[in-house]
Amino acid sequence: MTTHDNDAYKPIATVDLAIFSLSPEGLAVLLVRRAGAPFSGDWALPGGWIHIDEDADLQAAARRVLKEKTGVETPYLEQLQTTGSAGRDPRGWSISIVYIALLSADDVAQRQDAMAGQAEWRAIEGEGVGLSLAFDHASLLREALGRIRSKVEYTNLPGHLLPARFTLSELQSVYESLLGRKLDKSAFRKRMAEADFLEPVEGEMRRASNRPAQMFRLKDAQSLVLFDRRI
Template identity: 40%
Template sequence: MSHDHTAPPTASVAVDTVILTVPADELVVLLVRRANPPYQGEWALPGGFLEADEDLDDAAARELREETGLRPGEVHLEQFRGYGAPGRDPRGRVVSIAYLALVPSPPTATAGGDAADVGWLPVAEVLAGGTGTAFDHRTIVEDAVEHARRMLEHTTVAAAFCPPEFTISQLRRVYEIVWGETLDPGNFHRKVTRIPDFLVATGESTTRDGGRPAALFRRGTATRLQPPLYRAVDRSASARGQRRSTGR
């Protein structure tokens, strides 16, 4: 067996964290304004280079803690994709591992390190190009949002956007904001309350949604939705595929 003794190419490893939340009927993402080159003055995802004694998950947790004061046990945090295209960073070859964090409300964030400013920006504005973003971070945000949308179809993670106790209307609004579509209240209520261990009734109610008192729920032990909840766009795509396959 032959062995290649050529030294591996030099590359740096970084982590970038897409932190999403849904205050005031809008999906927003936490971005920091870069104080230093490259892309000085432009918005970027919270992130940084992997330290010598640190694992990837530890680096993502550190960035989350430094930017929001939150810890992984308090929010949903998961790795969702890697980015390593040549030229994505003008300083040299950098491979970035992207994480997605879902938080129930926007924590107060303060600029630190090499950040000149920090803020919660509307995702729609970022994806439309209305906000100048550094590196390939607009693409990473776009991928993270699509990942979150698919997660809502198959997992119980939508509750991560909600407070510890919430109404069905609050949960439905999370789906509507993240998916970008209006859902029928009655149909949604029937579906989510029939999924085993998705929601647990607290026995309490609230009038904070207005109108009649609404029952309060908390997140159950389930992590997967059985059956799944699908977006209208996915149902349409599936139907088109079925018509093509049957020749209709």
């Protein structure tokens, strides 16, 4: 029987993250500039090796990489896909397990100093960020955007992009931004009440033009709630 060097037959295994938040321009994604080869100096999605002696499972690996890149430990995290081929990485056959992470405005503001030194938020433009990305990350970003945009219609996903406390008007504004269309105020508020994923913050109101607005928060900051019908 022929023997082989086992390492020569092991694929590269990483987790890559499409990390989204809200910017004044709308939805934004976190990119990092690669310091070393391959694609030195190019922008890419944050990622890292799977540590078999440290990571209990794939989600643990994703959460570790997320904390290393952003300083955030427990935001909304969802596995998008697993992809692999002989050609996506010039170093050899590679597998990537891709996750979507949503950071609230509070997360971004409080953890800005912990972001990787070569990290930068880039506003989404159509299906990408208006520049080329290393590896197959432009394709991975398109897949992540497609997942987010499809789920806006029937889940509470936009709520995970807001600060910990927000008004219903602010929540509606995020839905409208991601959907690209206006929503009827009364119908929207009825749908949010039916979905039952919000709770009022007792005693907290925000000044508004007409009357103070009640502040709300998510009942569960890490779960996705499915609606019984689309918005």
